[in-house]
Amino acid sequence: MAMKGGGFEKNSQASSEVPTSSLADIAFLLLIFFMVTTVFQADRDRPIEWPEAEAAEKIDEKQKNILNLWMEGDGTVFINDQPYPMEDVSTVVAPLYADSERALVISIRGDRDVPYLYMDLLQKELVEAGVVRVVFAAQLEQSMQRERR
Amino acid sequence: MAVLNNKKSRVSDQVNTSSTADIAFLLLIFFLVTTTFPKDKGLAVVLPEPGEEAEVSQRNILHLIVMPSGIVDVKRGESQQVQQMRPREIEGLWRQEVSQNENLIAAVKTHPDASYKFMMDVLDALHSANAERISLQVLEN
Known part of the structure; x- marks a missing residue:
């Protein structure tokens, strides 16, 4: 029995397509990498109103230079x-402020119903620590809400 | 030809995985795009340096005294006349006052028992009116 075509037309064993089976692995690897390396803020939120x-304006400073100071x-x-x-x-604040080379911004996250006496004491403590830039953190109020009040 | 019956089925018995990569990349890009880091919002103030005290003429001070009820007592400089206002009315007042005196300083004096939110309302009104010279104090008797 003669071979068809004399054996010359036999298909090549090497595939003509780029192997794509590992692409999924690469993508998932990247996905997991980003999920693991994404760091959110270090401290947990306190229950405040x-x-x-x-x-209210966005704080124009890098996240690492913002220190959250919560007051319940x-x-x-x-x-x-x-x-x-x-x-x-x-x-507590003074060494942190020195470490940041005086770039630290204190975000005061106070409960809306805290008596102002405590806020004043807190501000005096911050002045003593030499802090200059302070932000009173607040939620953005919509003008619609304001009109209803 | 009996050979025909032994021919392998054309249908593959494996699940097609070539699109898994596309799905994964799509998820990756979706999360990359939709992840927003919440930026804090707030009212920025600049605290004085320790020991820094400036003498300011009474003429250039607008006293805003925040009472525990949320009502604001407005006093101009040395005048003993007190005008009572709601925090939301401060914005208009400030714009009006500062047009008469550019060097005006807002001295927000809050009663120790007044809620923080009332001070924030006044500070908010001053920020809305683009006030830059603001002094925060506690009301002392």
Whole structure:
């Protein structure tokens, strides 16, 4: 029996297509890489009622240069998930401020119903620590809401 | 030809995986695009340096005294006349006052028992009116 075509037309064993089976693995690898390396803010949110402000603007500073300072309704101060007595705030903030080369912005996240007495004490502590840039964090108030009040 | 019956089925017995990559890339791009880092919003103020005290003429001060009820007592400089206002009316007042005196400073004095939100309302109104010289104090008796 003679071979068809004398054996010359036999198909090549090598595939003519680029192997795409590993593309999915690459994509998933990238997906997992980004999911793992994405870091959100270090401290957890405290349960506070946010004050509202119409003129609230975005803080123009890198995330790492923003220190969140929480003040709950009863006047307790939280920095990086830890409660601190009021008189210790300046000693906690001062080294952080020095480390950031005076670029640190303090975001005061106070409960809307906290008596102003505590806010004033907090500001005095920050002045003592040498902090200059402070933001009173607030939720953006819609003008519709304002008209209803 | 009996050979025909033994011919392999044309239908592949494997699930087609060539589009998995496309799905994964689509997910990747979707998450990359939709992820927004929430930026904090707030009212920025500049605190004074320690020991920094400036003498300001009473003529250039607008006293805004925030009471625990949320009502604001407005006093101009040395005058003892008190005008009571709601925080939302401060914006118009400031624009009017600053057009008469460019060097005006807003001294927001909040009663120790007043809620923080009332001070924020006043600060918000001042920010809305583009006030730059603001001093935050606690009301002392």
